[in-house]
Amino acid sequence: xxxxxxxxxxVTWGEQVRAQRDDGPTSGRFVSxxxxxxxxxxxxxxxxxVTWGRRYVGxxxxxxxxxxxxxxxxxxxxxxxxxxxx
Numbered sequence: 001x002x003x004x005x006x007x008x009x010x011v012t013w014g015e016q017v018r019a020q021r022d023d024g025p026t027s028g029r030f031v032s033x034x035x036x037x038x039x040x041x042x043x044x045x046x047x048x049x050v051t052w053g054r055r056y057v058g059x060x061x062x063x064x065x066x067x068x069x070x071x072x073x074x075x076x077x078x079x080x081x082x083x084x085x086x
Contacts, residue, residue, distance in 0.1 A: 002040050004033045010042050025050045036074035041081070043072045049081050 001014045008029030025042050028050070032043040038054030047067035064081060071082040 002033050002035055004030055004042075008045065012040070025052070032072055034072045034074040034079070036079060037076040039074065039079070041072045041074055041079045043069060043081070047084065051079060 001012065003011045005011060008031065010025050010030050010033060028044045028046075028048075030042045030050075031045050034041045036053075039051065040053050042050045044050065047069045049064055049069050049072060068084045069081045070084045073080050
């Protein structure tokens with residue numbers, strides 16, 4: 001499970017079968033979170049994206065390293081991010 005606190009921090013808890021908690025974000029102020037099947041994505045207030053959890057089919061391996069993102073979402077085995085330029 002993943003929750004976004006009102007101070008912008010992310011908290012993870014629950015069963016630790018697929019590294020859902022191991023790589024959770026520990027720094028930054030976050031504005032959005034999304035969860036897939038065993039992986040999660042968080043959007044920082046500076047427009048950067050953080051991914052963690054299961055990487056069975058590459059859910060977090062190719063996460064964008066640049067900023068400029070305004071929205072995120074997850075499916076079972078994929079994550080998507082919308083850039084500020086559409």
